[in-house]
Amino acid sequence: MLFQREAKRLLLSFLVMFAFIALAASYWAINGQTTLLKREDNPRLVEAEAAVRRGSILDRNGVPLVISVPLNNTINGAMIRRYENPAMVSALGYYSLRYGVNGVEAAYDDLLSGRIPTADLNTAFFNDLLERPRTGTDIMVTLDTAIQERLAERMAGNIGAGIVIAVPSGQILGLVSLPTYDPNQLDAQWDALIATPGDPFFNRVLQGRYQPGGALQTPLMAAASLVDIPFDVPHENATLPLEIDGISLSCAVPLAPQALNLSEAYAYACPRPFSALAEQLGETLIDDIFDTFRLTQYPTLPGFTALATPISPTPTSTPMRSVSDPNVFEAAALGQGEIVVSPLMMALITAGIANDGNAPQPQLLYATRALGSDDQATWIYPIANTLSVPITTETTARRLQDLMRNTLVTGAAQNAARAGFDIGGHASLAYSGEETHTWFIGFVTLTGPQSIVIVIVLEQNADTQIAADIAGDVLTIAHDRLSR
Amino acid sequence: MGALFLLVNTLALSIAIPRVTLSVWLSLAGWIGCALVGNALLIHWLPSHDRFLFPLTMILTGWSLIIIARVAPEFAERQTLWMVIAVILMLATSLIPQILQWLRGYRYTLLMMGLIFLVATILFGSHPSGVAGAPALWLNIANFYFQPSEPLKIVLVAFLASYLAEQYAVLRADQQSFGVFPSPRMFGPVLLMWGLSMVVLVWQRDLGTAALFFLVFLILLYTASGQFAILVGGSLLAIVGGIAAYLLFAVVRLRVDTWLNPWLEADGRAYQVVQSLMAFAAGGITGSGVGQGSPTYIPVVHSDFIFAALAEEWGLIGVITVLILLGVIGARGLRASVSLRPFQALLTIGLSSLLIIQSFLIIGGVLKLIPLTGVTLPFMSYGGSSLVTNFIIIGLLLRVSSQGENPRAVSARS
Numbered sequence: 077m078l079f080q081r082e083a084k085r086l087l088l089s090f091l092v093m094f095a096f097i098a099l100a101a102s103y104w105a106i107n108g109q110t111t112l113l114k115r116e117d118n119p120r121l122v123e124a125e126a127a128v129r130r131g132s133i134l135d136r137n138g139v140p141l142v143i144s145v146p147l148n149n150t151i152n153g154a155m156i157r158r159y160e161n162p163a164m165v166s167a168l169g170y171y172s173l174r175y176g177v178n179g180v181e182a183a184y185d186d187l188l189s190g191r192i193p194t195a196d197l198n199t200a201f202f203n204d205l206l207e208r209p210r211t212g213t214d215i216m217v218t219l220d221t222a223i224q225e226r227l228a229e230r231m232a233g234n235i236g237a238g239i240v241i242a243v244p245s246g247q248i249l250g251l252v253s254l255p256t257y258d259p260n261q262l263d264a265q266w267d268a269l270i271a272t273p274g275d276p277f278f279n280r281v282l283q284g285r286y287q288p289g290g291a292l293q294t295p296l297m298a299a300a301s302l303v304d305i306p307f308d309v310p311h312e313n314a315t316l317p318l319e320i321d322g323i324s325l326s327c328a329v330p331l332a333p334q335a336l337n338l339s340e341a342y343a344y345a346c347p348r349p350f351s352a353l354a355e356q357l358g359e360t361l362i363d364d365i366f367d368t369f370r371l372t373q374y375p376t377l378p379g380f381t382a383l384a385t386p387i388s389p390t391p392t393s394t395p396m397r398s399v400s401d402p403n404v405f406e407a408a409a410l411g412q413g414e415i416v417v418s419p420l421m422m423a424l425i426t427a428g429i430a431n432d433g434n435a436p437q438p439q440l441l442y443a444t445r446a447l448g449s450d451d452q453a454t455w456i457y458p459i460a461n462t463l464s465v466p467i468t469t470e471t472t473a474r475r476l477q478d479l480m481r482n483t484l485v486t487g488a489a490q491n492a493a494r495a496g497f498d499i500g501g502h503a504s505l506a507y508s509g510e511e512t513h514t515w516f517i518g519f520v521t522l523t524g525p526q527s528i529v530i531v532i533v534l535e536q537n538a539d540t541q542i543a544a545d546i547a548g549d550v551l552t553i554a555h556d557r558l559s560r
Numbered sequence: 561m562g563a564l565f566l567l568v569n570t571l572a573l574s575i576a577i578p579r580v581t582l583s584v585w586l587s588l589a590g591w592i593g594c595a596l597v598g599n600a601l602l603i604h605w606l607p608s609h610d611r612f613l614f615p616l617t618m619i620l621t622g623w624s625l626i627i628i629a630r631v632a633p634e635f636a637e638r639q640t641l642w643m644v645i646a647v648i649l650m651l652a653t654s655l656i657p658q659i660l661q662w663l664r665g666y667r668y669t670l671l672m673m674g675l676i677f678l679v680a681t682i683l684f685g686s687h688p689s690g691v692a693g694a695p696a697l698w699l700n701i702a703n704f705y706f707q708p709s710e711p712l713k714i715v716l717v718a719f720l721a722s723y724l725a726e727q728y729a730v731l732r733a734d735q736q737s738f739g740v741f742p743s744p745r746m747f748g749p750v751l752l753m754w755g756l757s758m759v760v761l762v763w764q765r766d767l768g769t770a771a772l773f774f775l776v777f778l779i780l781l782y783t784a785s786g787q788f789a790i791l792v793g794g795s796l797l798a799i800v801g802g803i804a805a806y807l808l809f810a811v812v813r814l815r816v817d818t819w820l821n822p823w824l825e826a827d828g829r830a831y832q833v834v835q836s837l838m839a840f841a842a843g844g845i846t847g848s849g850v851g852q853g854s855p856t857y858i859p860v861v862h863s864d865f866i867f868a869a870l871a872e873e874w875g876l877i878g879v880i881t882v883l884i885l886l887g888v889i890g891a892r893g894l895r896a897s898v899s900l901r902p903f904q905a906l907l908t909i910g911l912s913s914l915l916i917i918q919s920f921l922i923i924g925g926v927l928k929l930i931p932l933t934g935v936t937l938p939f940m941s942y943g944g945s946s947l948v949t950n951f952i953i954i955g956l957l958l959r960v961s962s963q964g965e966n967p968r969a970v971s972a973r974s
Contacts, residue, residue: 087890112837
């Protein structure tokens with residue numbers, strides 16, 4: 077038969093060609109899933125992300141804070157994020173297809189976007205098989221809308237940070253960082269926001285690194301208590317300013333020249349007696365107490381960054397160990413040196429004092445609700461890290477609590493006092509270059525071992541009574557909310 | 561089974577993308593009509609035809625209608641109309657008893673007509689999109705766009721089959737007298753065809769058609785002569801032509817560069833290829849499901865890149881299925897060549913090779929296996945000229961296959 081041999085060879089050649097095509101297609105179909113599809117210029121990523129029904133964020137009482145809604149009422153189309161309460165923004169952050177995620181949205185992104193499936197295997201299998209858009213998990217955070225609103229309302233107009241923590245659970249009840257922004261207008265206002273002075277996207281509570289200034293007087297008092305240095309010995313000229321590196325440190329409120337003992341100096345946050353105390357304590361003891369107070373470990377909330385690790389039960393060394401210059405040592409001991417702190421760090425120290433010497437681990441995730449479930453589905457409460465961190469003895473902690481209560485009676489924090497509430501606190505100043513900022517750390521006790529802690533930092537502000545007043549207001553409402 | 565497959569997919573597409581419901585159901589209705597009428601007429605008038613060719617062709621065409629309705633619904637009805645025309649012409653081709661005699665008897669006339677159209681395209685060609693710089697491979701006659709290079713493929717194959725059918729005995733004798741080296745008598749036509757291909761390439765910047773012409777011609781000459789050296793020499797000429805084209809023409813340089821490394825210009829000149837590869841990756845093994853993927857990120861996906869759209873929504877399973885369908889069509893065509901007279905055998909081999917090589921050129925390009933050549937995927941890509949031409953090829957294969965099954969008919973009609 078004519079051309080039979082050639083026809084067979086051609087057929088074989090064509091089969092080989094098609095086999096190559098099949099191999100190439102298999103390569104891209106299988107290997108491409110881990111390479112090509114991950115490329116940033118893959119438009120399907122954006123499309124898939126837009127179609128995700130991102131989980132809602134609710135406060136500890138089930139009040140919706142952030143929800144996903146269809147864009148332009150489309151079905152199976154893109155979804156957008158709607159932020160229901162402007163007061164919650166600095167805690168919740170933002171979610172944007174164009175600009176990514178921030179805050180709680182970033183910390184729990186895998187849960188909210190459904191990348192960590194919480195549905196049963198059967199449902200997850202069929203969702204995957206039918207190419208259904210991912211549905212994220214709803215999360216409940218420990219924030220309380222009423223406390224957050226009050227904190228945001230009272231801090232409005234300032235630049236700074238405020239945080240409220242429940243003790244001994246470590247649950248964050250309120251978290252405000254100012255200035256802030258409107259995440260509902262993020263895409264439209266992005267260029268203006270990144271040019272805004274003070275950086276609204278910078279979370280001062282978690283990321284802020286402030287000079288502690290007078291706020292370090294609390295650990296110094298703890299050290300004094302531990303070595304039995306009496307608090308009632310008067311110091312001459314205690315209210316006079318103290319010059320350090322060309323900066324004049326003064327009491328938190330203006331006082332006439334007079335003698336004050338350590339308790340009184342702590343109440344008014346006067347630096348001069350603490351300079352003498354630091355010298356008396358010596359470098360080694362101060363190093364030890366700062367290490368014990370974890371002043372070199374910057375805590376963050378679980379899930380917030382890759383560095384989010386629990387506070388170590390084992391202290392690490394402070395930078396002061398290698399200090400040999402007495403002036404540098406004095407500056408560091410008075411909170412004007414190399415040691416800088418975050419508001420969250422100070423909040424945990426304060427919580428440790430309020431909790432009789434044991435600092436709790438901070439918590440923000442309260443509960444999760446299964447993927448694709450309806451509103452009636454059961455919330456699952458994750459097991460929180462309850463490992464507390466000992467920062468001082470119970471005796472010392474209670475002495476510090478009393479000192480802080482006294483500060484509201486006669487001291488710089490009197491504006492925080494509220495009738496009928498057991499509130500303690502400490503207001504002080506810190507200096508950073510040409511600027512002065514105020515610190516307030518305080519607590520209000522509830523029943524039993526429970527209490528609530530607050531820390532407020534107001535930048536470019538030298539009036540400690542403002543911070544104290546804000547703290548008093550927020551602590552009372554927090555007391556009411558948690559006492560119900 | 562094919563009809564059931566299309567029915568299920570049409571239903572799924574209507575649910576997934578309600579706005580295309582009308583066009584996709586109209587397409588399906590047209591397809592069912594063509595399939596039933598075509599099959600009935602073939603069974604009645606051409607009872608001994610190959611029973612695989614028409615159904616497999618219709619499955620591919622029906623599948624493509626669903627894809628076109630999904631990615632470019634505005635073209636679905638027009639493509640359905642083209643399918644109806646194509647099936648009518650296929651039936652006409654296959655049912656006219658004298659068609660093979662005409663092709664053979666009027667080969668010079670047909671070739672001249674084809675070349676005139678080709679020259680007309682070079683002089684007056686345009687692109688349906690009207691975009692300046694786009695390949696001007698169409699003739700616009702009263703707003704009716706027609707791509708002469710498509711039917712020219714059939715004319716060329718018929719011409720070469722006819723020529724080689726008369727010369728094959730001499731060519732095989734030459735093989736004995738010249739050993740492994742092809743004689744001038746044999747190599748002359750190769751050079752002539754190579755020259756014609758280069759003209760197409762130079763004047764029309766149509767790399768795909770030029771490559772297709774040349775490769776199919778090499779296959780036919782190899783088949784007729786049985787001399788492997790033809791393929792070697794032809795391949796060397798193709799390489800020389802390719803290098804020259806790379807150095808001389810920007811369009812060829814672009815395609816080769818984007819083939820070698822598309823990632824450098826993934827959002828620029830190589831965007832189409834990169835998105836095509838992403839479509840394969842997105843489809844994975846099972847595909848995203850009809851109407852569930854995003855194949856429209858590939859520009860003009862309904863034309864050259866329709867295979868990538870299929871890969872995204874039907875996955876590797878769909879890809880392999882189409883390859884098998886195309887492979888079976890090609891194999892049935894080659895099978896039909898057995899036990900035929902030289903002209904019919906060469907014609908069948910040429911037309912089958914045309915379908916397979918064209919499929920390989922475009923699918924290989926879409927998969928970055930070879931540089932993009934810009935030819936259409938037979939039976940699937942959007943475009944009337946291509947669809948009609950490929951259906952006419954099927955018509956010819958059906959005609960020949962019926963003769964192969966009936967040797968008496970062969971001798972009577974030839």
